[in-house]
Amino acid sequence: MLKALFNILIFPGFLFLIIFGLAAEFYDRKIYARFQNRVGPPWFQPFADFVKLVAKENIIPEQADAYVFKLVPVFALTSVVTAFFYIPLWKTGALYSFNGDMIVVLYLLTIPTVALFLAGWYSCSVYSTLGAMRSLTQLFAYEIPLLTSILASALLANTWSLSKITVFYSLHPGLWAFNLLGFIISVVTLMGKLEKGPFDIPEAETEIVAGSLTEYSGKLLALFRLTIDIEMIVGASLLAAVFLPFGLTLHPAIGFILFLLKVLLIVSIISLFRTVLARLRIDQMVNFCWKYIAPLAFLQVLINLIVKWTLVR
Amino acid sequence: MHDNMEIPVGPQHPALKEPASFRLSLSGEKIMQASVRLGYNHRGIEKACEERTYIQDLYLIERICGICSHAHSTAFAQAVEEIAGVNLPKRAAYIRTLVGELERIHSHLLWLGVAGHEIGFDTLLMYTWADREIVMDILANVTGNRVNYGINSLGGVRRDISPEQVRQIAKAMDALEERTKYYIELASVETTLINRLSGVGVMSKKDVLRLGTVGPTARASGVARDVRKDDPYAAYAEINFNVVTDNHNDIYGRTIVRLGELMESFNIIRQVIKNLPDGPIAVKVARKIPSGEAVSRYEAPRGEDLHYVKANGTESPERVKVRAPTLANIQSVAFMLEDRYLADMPIVVAAIDPCFSCTDRSIAIKDAEGKGKKKKIVDWESLRLHGIEWYSKQGIDFTALNKRFKR
Numbered sequence: 049m050l051k052a053l054f055n056i057l058i059f060p061g062f063l064f065l066i067i068f069g070l071a072a073e074f075y076d077r078k079i080y081a082r083f084q085n086r087v088g089p090p091w092f093q094p095f096a097d098f099v100k101l102v103a104k105e106n107i108i109p110e111q112a113d114a115y116v117f118k119l120v121p122v123f124a125l126t127s128v129v130t131a132f133f134y135i136p137l138w139k140t141g142a143l144y145s146f147n148g149d150m151i152v153v154l155y156l157l158t159i160p161t162v163a164l165f166l167a168g169w170y171s172c173s174v175y176s177t178l179g180a181m182r183s184l185t186q187l188f189a190y191e192i193p194l195l196t197s198i199l200a201s202a203l204l205a206n207t208w209s210l211s212k213i214t215v216f217y218s219l220h221p222g223l224w225a226f227n228l229l230g231f232i233i234s235v236v237t238l239m240g241k242l243e244k245g246p247f248d249i250p251e252a253e254t255e256i257v258a259g260s261l262t263e264y265s266g267k268l269l270a271l272f273r274l275t276i277d278i279e280m281i282v283g284a285s286l287l288a289a290v291f292l293p294f295g296l297t298l299h300p301a302i303g304f305i306l307f308l309l310k311v312l313l314i315v316s317i318i319s320l321f322r323t324v325l326a327r328l329r330i331d332q333m334v335n336f337c338w339k340y341i342a343p344l345a346f347l348q349v350l351i352n353l354i355v356k357w358t359l360v361r
Numbered sequence: 362m363h364d365n366m367e368i369p370v371g372p373q374h375p376a377l378k379e380p381a382s383f384r385l386s387l388s389g390e391k392i393m394q395a396s397v398r399l400g401y402n403h404r405g406i407e408k409a410c411e412e413r414t415y416i417q418d419l420y421l422i423e424r425i426c427g428i429c430s431h432a433h434s435t436a437f438a439q440a441v442e443e444i445a446g447v448n449l450p451k452r453a454a455y456i457r458t459l460v461g462e463l464e465r466i467h468s469h470l471l472w473l474g475v476a477g478h479e480i481g482f483d484t485l486l487m488y489t490w491a492d493r494e495i496v497m498d499i500l501a502n503v504t505g506n507r508v509n510y511g512i513n514s515l516g517g518v519r520r521d522i523s524p525e526q527v528r529q530i531a532k533a534m535d536a537l538e539e540r541t542k543y544y545i546e547l548a549s550v551e552t553t554l555i556n557r558l559s560g561v562g563v564m565s566k567k568d569v570l571r572l573g574t575v576g577p578t579a580r581a582s583g584v585a586r587d588v589r590k591d592d593p594y595a596a597y598a599e600i601n602f603n604v605v606t607d608n609h610n611d612i613y614g615r616t617i618v619r620l621g622e623l624m625e626s627f628n629i630i631r632q633v634i635k636n637l638p639d640g641p642i643a644v645k646v647a648r649k650i651p652s653g654e655a656v657s658r659y660e661a662p663r664g665e666d667l668h669y670v671k672a673n674g675t676e677s678p679e680r681v682k683v684r685a686p687t688l689a690n691i692q693s694v695a696f697m698l699e700d701r702y703l704a705d706m707p708i709v710v711a712a713i714d715p716c717f718s719c720t721d722r723s724i725a726i727k728d729a730e731g732k733g734k735k736k737k738i739v740d741w742e743s744l745r746l747h748g749i750e751w752y753s754k755q756g757i758d759f760t761a762l763n764k765r766f767k768r
Contacts, residue, residue, distance in 0.1 A: 084487035174368045178387075178703070246481070246553055254376035254479050254707040326553040327481025329704040330390060 055133075055143055062129055068311075069277035070094040075312060076280075076319050083323040094277070101270035109263050111172040120170075121264075121271035124163035128279045131156035135282065136214040136289045138303030140296045145211035150202055153210060153286060154195055160279050161187050161241065164250070167272070168260030179259025182250040182330055183243070189337035190240035190247075196345035197230035197237070201290045204352045210289055217293035224293050226355050230348040231291035233341055235317050238283045240337070242276065245322035249330050284314040365393060368703070372401050376479060376707035379717040383710070387703060395698035395706075397691060402718040410681040415441055415515060415650060418678065422668075425683060426719045427508050428471065431457075431464045432661035433668070433683065433719075434513045439594060440657035440670040441515055441678075445650050451596070451638040453517035458596040459530075459633045460504060460512050461659075462626045466537065467496045468662035469619045469626075472714050473544065476616065479707040480557040485547075492540045499533045502526060517643025527634045534627045541623045548616055558613035562697040562709040565610055572696060575689045576664020577622065578713050580606045581614035588660035600632050612712045648676050661686050663714045685719035 055061055073094040081088030108114050134149040136142045142149070161183055168180025202208060204223065205216035217224050240247040251259035258264075261272055288310035295306040328336065366387045372380040380401035386394040406425055410418045423434040435457055442449060470493040477485025497507050503526055504510035512518050548554060564574070569582040579586050587604040589597040605621035607614040654671040664686030671680040690713040697709050752759065 084484050085491055086487055174366060177366070178368070178390075181389075248481060249704070252481060252704065254481070255704055257375055323484050324551075325482070326477070326485075326551070326557050327704075328553060329557065329702055331702065332556060 060137060060143070061133070065129060065132060065278050065281060066274065069274065069281050070098060072281055072284075072311065072315050073277045076315050079316060080319045080323060083319070098270055098274065101273070102267050104266040106266040106268055107263075109171060109173065112263060113170040113172075116166055116170040117263075118268065120163040120167045121268050121275065124160040124275045125271055125278070127156045127159035127163075128275055128282050132278075132282050132285065134210060135285045136211050136293075136296065137285060138296065138300060138307040140214040140218050140293075141211040145209055147212075148208045150198065150208050150210050150213070154198065157241070157279070157283060157286070158187070158191065160275055163275075164260045164272075167264065168262075171260070171263040173263050175256040175258070175262040176260050178256045179250045179262065182256075183260060185330055186240055186243070186247065186250060186333060189334040190237040190341075193337060193341040193345040194234055194237035194241065196342070197227075197233040197348050198286075198290050200230050200345070200348040200352045201227045203349065204356055206356075210286075214289055214293045214296055218297050221294065223355070223359070224291065226351060227291050227348070229344060229351070231287065233345050233348065234287050234291065235314060236321075236341060237337070238287065238314070239318055239321060240333070241283060242280050242318070244280075244318055246325040246328050247333055248322075248327055249333055252327060280315065280318075281311060284311040287314055370706060376710070378475070379715075381715070381717045383698075383706070385698070385703065385706065390702050390704070392698050392701050392703060392706065395695045397695050399691070399717055400721050400723055403721040403723060404718065407681050407683060407722075410678060412677065414648065414676045415678065416648075418681065419513060419515065420511065422681075422683070423509050423511065423513075425685065426716050428468050428716065429464060429661040429663060429666070429719075430509045431460050431512070432659050432666045433685075434511075435461065435595070436657045436659040436666050436668040436683075437670065437681070438513045438515055439659070440655040440668050441650060441672070442646070443655040443657065444653040444670065444672045445515070445646055447516045447644060447646050449595075450517055450641045450644060452521075452640045453642050454596040455633050455637050456518045456520075456522060456642065457513065458600070459522070459630060460500070460510060460518075461595065462629050462633070463496055463500050463503070463530075464510075465662045466623060466626050467493055467500065468714070469623050470496065472619060472662075472711075473616070475711050476558075476612075476708060479711045480554070482554060482557075485554075489544070492537065495533050495537055499530055502529060514643055516646040517641070519643070521642050522634075522637065527637070530630065530634055534630055538624070538627045541620060541627070545617075545620050545624075548613075548620060555613060557708065558616060559609065559611055560613075561701065561705045562612045562615075562712050563610050564693060564697060568693070568696065572693045573689055574664070574693045574713075575686050576661070576714075577615050577618045578664065578690050578693065580604065581612075581618045582610045583608045586665070588658045588665050592658055594657075594659065596633065599636070600629055602629050602632075612708055615712050649674060650676075650678075663687060663716065664689060683719075685716060687713065687716045687720040691715065691720060 057063065074089065074091055077093070078088040108117055131153045133143045134145060134153050164183045165180045168176040168183065202213055204226070205213045207213060207216065239245045243250050251261065256262070261269060264272060288307065292310050295303055368385050368387055369382065370385060371377050371382040382398040382401070384396045385392050406421060410421060413421060419434055419437060422437040423430045425433045470489045474486040474489035474493070477483065477489070500510060501507045503522060504512045504520060512520055564582050566582045566584060569579045569584050575586065583606055585604045585606050588594070590604050602625050605618050605625060607617050609617065650672040652672055652674045654669070657668045659666045666686055667684040669682040670678050673679040694710055694713060698706060701709065749759065
């Protein structure tokens with residue numbers, strides 16, 4: 049019982065996620081700045097921003113639904129933290145697992161987007177409403193390819209459980225290399241999920257101010273920003289577990305360092321794309337996802353089926 | 362969901378660097394109707410000019426715009442010089458040309474960065490603005506200021522250029538040319554950039570002529586209109602350069618035109634510093650300008666800038682009228698916005714390189730909702746009364762304060 053509480057609240061749960069999430073935000077901002085010939089923020093900037101926001105007053109618009117307005121950030125944060133417990137991190141097998149937890153994790157990772165939609169919709173401001181609509185439109189564009197590419201990897205392992213996927217790939221080292229296409233697809237779709245890089249359409253500053261979060265301030269905004277940071281970690285950990293499942297049987301300390309490196313690698317790729325690409329329009333984004341990304345994801349499924357019939361018996 | 366959503370962009374909005382109000386009627390992501398409202402930045406400079414001497418006006422006029430300040434002060438100086446019948450010394454004409462082209466370089470690099478920012482490509486903003494520092498340093502070195510150079514005087518320029526400065530300029534041009542070539546390459550290969558810019562803000566040659574747009578906005582639709590070529594001033598008659606045009610008709614074309622103009626500017630500056638004639642940099646102009654009137658044109662980075670000055674034989678002008686390039690271009694914005702996506706709105710507005718404070722000529726008061734009552738034009742006294750009344754409604758009374766300071 050005590051151990052479970054420690055796991056949930058401190059390590060590798062809530063506290064670890066907050067610290068790692070904010071540190072990853074710093075890393076993202078710093079290398080983004082260095083790519084752009086800027087100095088970038090000091091290491092404590094995300095922490096300072098968080099403390100500053102928490103210390104500020106919550107302003108809730110008169111027309112907004114105060115109950116939903118206050119509830120959704122908590123809802124979003126809880127779901128991403130919960131998803132983290134089912135993802136294998138630096139050893140095969142997660143903290144908790146059951147058959148079918150892969151679907152649950154993907155479902156839990158969809159909740160922040162739905163929360164963003166609700167936040168925007170119930171803010172009752174034009175910018176928020178537009179941002180909310182865009183969040184949802186974008187969800188329909190990236191969710192299917194993301195699910196399909198992760199499913200392809202699971203198909204090869206013949207299981208619906210993330211923990212068993214890592215066990216399978218540890219037993220068959222090198223097989224993960226067949227999933228590289230799926231890895232690229234899921235990084236691209238993760239960028240859509242995190243609303244980063246060329247897919248920051250729902251919060252396009254020059255068009256709709258801050259999208260869904262336009263009316264948010266103070267503690268609620270801090271919670272939302274924390275959610276997005278943690279979502280980045282959880283999403284990257286998920287991809288690391290599914291697509292980069294190597295070194296999981298090594299000593300836990302080495303495994304832990306490898307885990308951090310894998311997550312930072314994925315964050316780096318996201319930052320790089322954010323640097324070199326201009327923001328797409330929502331119609332271009334949907335076109336791109338359905339025209340190129342989704343067929344490629346199905347191609348990955350096909351590849352894995354062939355690999356499964358020929359190599360894995 | 363409402364069929365048509367009204368979305369206000371401005372007067373305060375992250376996409377706008379200056380206050381202006383665009384009301385967009387949206388159906389989903391599509392803009393069905395756009396209306397533009399200006400007048401948030403009116404400063405009454407034309408009127409103020411009538412109460413100052415010509416020399417003072419030169420500095421006031423320069424402050425119409427922070428970016429094309431040299432354009433305005435040169436246009437004004439040219440008009441006054443024409444009335445006074447002054448012959449500009451050759452060296453002064455060359456120095457004016459030099460500063461004018463340096464200004465064009467900094468303005469176009471600034472525009473490129475702003476355009477990048479508007480389409481969510483902040484890396485371009487950071488890169489171009491870092492490169493812009495090279496030309497800003499040169500401007501500070503040559504004129505003494507980074508903006509509002511104050512290099513013009515009536516009848517010439519105020520500062521000479523030393524051989525050392527000429528060397529520095531030549532070096533800076535080489536560095537900037539290399540960077541500009543990089544941007545030209547970037548504009549021809551970067552897919553997201555091309556996708557966001559091409560086919561957006563389309564204006565055919567016919568529409569350009571009908572709406573009377575000027576500058577790069579017109580030249581990107583194949584209209585080779587450039588005051589430097591059509592009606593040469595300063596030293597442009599003696600310099601070889603091309604008018605850059607393009608047939609894309611859209612914002613991508615405007616980007617290409619501006620990048621091409623950067624290359625032309627480097628070429629012009631090299632010719633200017635190579636052929637810099639010797640001689641005086643200014644002639645004396647009497648404080649009282651004889652009666653007369655003149656119109657002067659200048660190709661500012663944003664397009665044709667037009668100044669009209671009427672003199673009445675005293676130390677101050679009787680009337681000064683400025684037609685900044687944005688006024689000619691702003692009509693086209695509402696036209697370009699219709700039937701486009703909301704996401705294109707910031708870049709369409711930015712593509713004309715707007716300068717609203719240059720353009721505003723009046724303040725009109727409307728009720729906040731913009732419905733009902735007709736607009737009314739407010740004169741100075743009633744504006745003052747309106748202010749006092751507005752503040753007293755808020756519970757703030759300045760009567761005691763005014764008495765204390767004997768106003």
